[in-house]
Amino acid sequence: MLRVHKYGGTSVGDLERIENVAARVAKAKETGDDIVVVVSAMSGETNKLVGYAEHFTSNPAKKEMDMLLSSGERVTAALLSIALQSKGFDAVAMTGRQAGIVTDSSHTYARIESIDPSAMQAAIKEGKVVVVAGFQGTNKDGSVTTLGRGGSDLSAVALAGALDADQCEIYSDVDGIYTTDPRIEPKAKKLDTISYDEMLELSSLGAKVLQNRSVELAKKLGVKLYAKSSFSDNKGTLITEESGNMEEVLVSGVVLDKNQARVTLRGVSDRPGIAAEIFTMLANENINVDMIIQNKSTDGLTNLGFTVPQSEHENAKKVVAEFDHDIQGMDFDQHVCKVSIVGVGMKSHSGVAAQAFTVMAEEAINIQMISTSEIKVSMVIDESQGEQAIRALHAAYNLDK
Ligand code: ADP
Ligand code: ASP
Ligand code: MG
Numbered sequence: 001m002l003r004v005h006k007y008g009g010t011s012v013g014d015l016e017r018i019e020n021v022a023a024r025v026a027k028a029k030e031t032g033d034d035i036v037v038v039v040s041a042m043s044g045e046t047n048k049l050v051g052y053a054e055h056f057t058s059n060p061a062k063k064e065m066d067m068l069l070s071s072g073e074r075v076t077a078a079l080l081s082i083a084l085q086s087k088g089f090d091a092v093a094m095t096g097r098q099a100g101i102v103t104d105s106s107h108t109y110a111r112i113e114s115i116d117p118s119a120m121q122a123a124i125k126e127g128k129v130v131v132v133a134g135f136q137g138t139n140k141d142g143s144v145t146t147l148g149r150g151g152s153d154l155s156a157v158a159l160a161g162a163l164d165a166d167q168c169e170i171y172s173d174v175d176g177i178y179t180t181d182p183r184i185e186p187k188a189k190k191l192d193t194i195s196y197d198e199m200l201e202l203s204s205l206g207a208k209v210l211q212n213r214s215v216e217l218a219k220k221l222g223v224k225l226y227a228k229s230s231f232s233d234n235k236g237t238l239i240t241e242e243s244g245n246m247e248e249v250l251v252s253g254v255v256l257d258k259n260q261a262r263v264t265l266r267g268v269s270d271r272p273g274i275a276a277e278i279f280t281m282l283a284n285e286n287i288n289v290d291m292i293i294q295n296k297s298t299d300g301l302t303n304l305g306f307t308v309p310q311s312e313h314e315n316a317k318k319v320v321a322e323f324d325h326d327i328q329g330m331d332f333d334q335h336v337c338k339v340s341i342v343g344v345g346m347k348s349h350s351g352v353a354a355q356a357f358t359v360m361a362e363e364a365i366n367i368q369m370i371s372t373s374e375i376k377v378s379m380v381i382d383e384s385q386g387e388q389a390i391r392a393l394h395a396a397y398n399l400d401k
Pocket of ligand 3: 208
């Protein structure tokens with residue numbers, strides 16, 4: 001069997017933990033399986049490197065950032081390989097490029113275009129454990145690129161796909177996917193399985209346990225994906241195709257996203273094209289707009305609200321300021337968060353959203369914005385009430401049972 005293991009930052013956070021990972025990999029290898037390991041940078045390392053660059057400028061060149069940030073994963077890959085060799089295992093460390101990963105040139109958020117697995121396959125054939133530095137590839141000119149924060153998950157899934165691996169196991173400090181972040185609600189329950197679509201919503205809505213692009217790719221390639229703990233031998237969660245009985249569960253998880261800021265534009269002249277102009281300009285600045293709300297206009301004026309990631313809040317302010325002549329008033333709030341409920345059962349049941357709004361009312365939490373899809377309901381509320389909302393929703397949908 002060919003298995004891809006991925007170990008995140010906490011799992012390789014210091015030398016002792018790298019030693020622990022080496023022991024786990026060695027044990028897996030000893031069963032006779034072929035193992036390819038993808039590693040993250042040691043925890044805190046990527047943020048530290050970002051901080052170094054920001055010492056000089058708030059807007060460093062993205063190409064240089066990729067050169068800088070990709071180094072963290074290389075350190076861990078080399079160290080894990082050395083640790084395995086010291087245990088008598090034949091191991092080889094590879095950069096993204098050596099593993100054959102070619103991406104486009106969108107520095108700091110590159111997309112994988114192709115993978116040539118031949119170098120990895122040759123090493124596997126020689127009985128080696130292949131240890132790949134996650135989060136990176138190179139573009140066609142040979143410049144190093146990175147895959148967006150949390151991108152080592154994506155490296156692992158993509159390599160599992162290219163190698164036609166039997167399974168891809170993502171190891172972190174939690175032993176699977178829970179009904180909500182166990183750090184917020186200790187009563188959260190571990191799920192044995194979850195559908196790709198639900199997991200994709202949870203990740204996209206802020207559950208960082210798996211990077212959303214990795215889940216999307218796993219679904220596309222049909223990669224058998226597990227979330228497991230590097231500190232225990234528990235079974236973990238299988239992320240897989242939706243099956244019949246999954247729809248019996250109304251809500252499978254609730255998520256809190258604190259990385260949200262709200263922009264409200266009041267008295268916007270309601271002429272055709274105004275929304276296109278504002279949102280095109282935001283897109284040109286690479287500002288990711290999430291929820292958007294516009295009201296029916298009165299007297300030719302309307303109100304327009306949307307949310308952006310907190311880090312892009314200042315840039316969004318600058319962009320909308322350019323529309324001064326079209327807008328009567330602007331209002332910005334960095335102290336908001338988004339709470340969401342996710343479940344494939346919503347497709348076939350009514351009243352799920354109404355119940356969520358009732359929970360908010362009972363908790364005296366004011367809902368500022370709402371958006372829904374077939375399998376989720378999201379609400380923007382005050383940041384100070386985010387964790388309270390998560391716990392109340394978790395209880396209301398019996399997720400602790
Ligand atoms: P790594 O550094 O290994 O990539 P992450 O920190 O990215 O790990 O992801 C693991 C963390 O995700 C956990 O410590 C947990 O607090 C958080 N998390 C958020 N939502 C969930 C959830 N629904 N189930 C499990 N963990 C979750
Ligand atoms: N080290 C990178 C990050 O912190 C990638 C990863 O850990 O997956 O975002
Ligand atoms: Mg992660």
